Amino acid sequence: MLFFTQCFGAVLDLIHLRFQHYKAKRVFSAAGQLVCVVNPTHSLKYAPTRCAAAQTSVEQSILPPCHHHEAVHDPQLVPCTCPLFSCPWEGHLEVVVSHLRQTHRINILQGAEIVFLATDMHLPAPTDWIIMHSCLGHQFLLVLRKQEKYEGHPQFFATMMLIGTPTQADNFTYRLELNRNQRRLKWEATPRSVLECVDSVISDGDCLVLNTSLAQLFSDNGSLAIGIAITTSKVHNAEDEM
């Protein structure tokens, strides 16, 4: 009986997933777009041991989680290249992707334009939705974070980071797009490098910011679809000098 109940649950989950997938595809209807359903991860901020316990193959040390915008002089010693909230891991830039895949089980997707479908937006802060995006010969990390900057008022912050240096990041532009209920919100910016630390990007507010009411307007049944596109940067416009 238990077996049948579980099977039935799994089938229902699959149908639900398929339905979400279908709806996200309808929103972002460009042909060939990949829709990825991303489940939330409760932020590691209050459970640093969970992250540390999972580390087996890399050296580890208990460091402060981030060196905000600190210049990295020695390429052999990269602090805070794991962009996850308070994961104390450190390692070379080249192994960040494998650390994220193996330790944090973060999926990696191919394609110039993908749809990120974050589920269970109602979960309490702090919560992260994370995916890696392989595109134009580089790997990018999309982080959607629910966080309470002001107590009792959770907000959503979405940003894209290049798993590479700040100089490499300057060559790209990323776009995040929400589209629902006759409303459209687009954010375009140069990705930041993971060396700059996602926590400081979010605390600076230099990303797509949604308050709860906007997030609800763009959500469907507790899921938020974010269209993602990455392009190489054009020649800087006149406004950049301003």
Add this chain to the structure above:
Amino acid sequence: MLFFTQCFGAVLDLIHLRFQHYKAKRVFSAAGQLVCVVNPTHSLKYAPTRCAAAQTSVEQSILPPCHHHEAVHDPQLVPCTCPLFSCPWEGHLEVVVSHLRQTHRINILQGAEIVFLATDMHLPAPTDWIIMHSCLGHQFLLVLRKQEKYEGHPQFFATMMLIGTPTQADNFTYRLELNRNQRRLKWEATPRSVLECVDSVISDGDCLVLNTSLAQLFSDNGSLAIGIAITTSKVHNAEDEM
């Protein structure tokens, strides 16, 4: 001597205005775009007598400022058609434009695409920047409001309202665009009718919302340039049903 000092001040102001105008034009470089410098108005919320005192030619009554989303059954009795923060004026929809021009001295601009340059963004909340926009045979009202939803954390809210009925408003789409420092933020939505009251649109958060850090990133020397475009709505897309 006083005369010379004042003259010199006026000339400096003119140069500053010209410079801001020039910079806003460079950001939104499409030919023929009109740039309008909009000065702030300290919100009337805490000074209802200022608004009432200026009313000379219209009937007035001390009413609650807004009937949030209330259905208007009798077209002869329109509550809260003055969309300004706590202005107790009431009158017919047809005379809202003249009330706004005469009583509140709000400018009206022509053109499908204009640039709204809000000055003195540093002023404390509550503050409004308001302009009317005449386009496609209708008048729209752009309201940028600085308000503290959470004490000590001012935010900026920008929305466009049609000076017309909700049914008329459904025929249009407005776009607000910020573009500076290699960042771009676009908000597209159907305008709300002034009958729905700007206060409730802002308290619902169904508009472009900027926290202080984002507003600073998009500002130049205390001024924020917002590109505005209005179009007639296309046939509703599939996502509208979702």
